Amino acid sequence: MKDTRPLLSLDDALARLVEGAAPHRIRQTESVSTFDGLGRVLAADVLSALHVPPEDNTSMDGYALRSSDVPSAGTVLPVSQRIPAGVVGSELEPGTAARVFTGAQVPAGADAVVMQEQCEAVPGDGLGAVRVNTVPAFGQWIRRRGEDVHQGAIVLHQGARMTPQALGMAASVGAATLAVVRRPRVALFSTGDELMMPGEPLKPGAIYNSNRFTLRALFQAAGCGVTDLGIVPDRLDATRAALREAAAGHDLIVTCGGVSAGDEDHLKPAAQAEGTLEHWQIAIKPGKPLAFGTIRRPGDGGSALLIGLPGNPVSSFVTYLLCVTTVLRAMQGSASALPAALPLRADFDWPRPDKRREFLRVRLNERGGLDLFANQSSGVLTSVVWADGLVDNPAGQAIRAGDTVRFLPTSELINR
Secondary structure: OOOOOOOEOHHHHHHHHHHHHHHHOOOOEEEEEHHHOOOOEEOOOEEOOOOEOOOOEEOOOEEEEOHHHOOOOOEEEEEEEEEOOOOOOOOOOOOOEEEEOOOOEOOOOOOEEEEHHHEEEEOOOOOOEEEEOOOOOOOOOEEOOOOOEOOOOEEEOOOOEOOHHHHHHHHHOOOOEEEEEOOOEEEEEEEOOOEEOOOOOOOOOOEEOHHHHHHHHHHHHOOOEEEEEEEEOOOHHHHHHHHHHHHOOOOEEEEEOOOOOOOOOOHHHHHHHHEEEEEEEEOEEOOOEEEEEEEEOOOOOOEEEEEEEOOOHHHHHHHHHHHHHHHHHHHOOOOOOOOOOEEEEEOOOEOOOOOOEEEEEEEEOOOOEEEEOOOOOOOOOHHHHHOOEEEEEOOOOOEOOOOEEEEEEHHHHHOO
């Protein structure tokens, strides 16, 4: 029977997902070494324990001096001290220069640094002298104390996901450990008697279960703990049993397949028997069917969230990028909006747009534009391997080569 329900816009669907995930926000936190914080979500702001840099330092190899001591190019000053990085020099004597190296603390009294390429060493007693071949400007090549960060400032906000650069930022302000949200615990299973695992002889009418591998890896990339419950037979009792097992000890259950209206699609009645379920039709392509609900957790009176993804591999992949990542972020207290799209040039024509909002598989080309994968079918997994992003195309909008389109990099969607 054809489904005649009105389609739900993606924006409305995402808003409902965020609302539904709110009661399931993960409250448990833990402390981890900053070394091990990659991909974790901050449970508290990171404040700077110091000024960065802690003292004025030089951004160049050269000579620290008083700018007033060099009235003209060619002035010669005796070198009174040598200051490598990590060494604190003494106050600079008037009429002298200090040999300094990048990152070294600028001695008290100095107000400028002249790079070594603009100086000449002059042999002499002690450390010799230096001929300064330019008139320095006050403050040049000096990084001021607190120029980057002031002591007590928030450098990373609660809800931020830790990237390599964020870890470096935390380390730079002295944060040896981070307060982070406990990792989401995800249970994953597929439904379908036609599914088989790679390595098994492929029976007539069967297919290999690619979604199992894709989704498991996506959750791992998102920093989740994943329990793979395998392939569940197309039976109501088996689906109910899998949901009960998945709810125990997990925050989120994700199924793949079984969310349409076929006779062998048992997820809806199973989920309604074990909890609650909404069955949506979202106005996107690829995608459209999505199930969202809760499954009672045996014993503790709580529940786990449930998301049922479509079975076609591209539909499953794209729906994960748009919807499941939104739920994961909401559960961890992070901003849940989709990343901002980049305006880029389409180097292709798309003359027959769909009535739904489309997410076209595209790839950046060497001309700075976007090429389109020729086959945009929801069953062509090759398209997402080839592509490095999606064009977010409004419903009914044709595209001509040269038009500006909205580009969402796949990496941004996966790692947001």
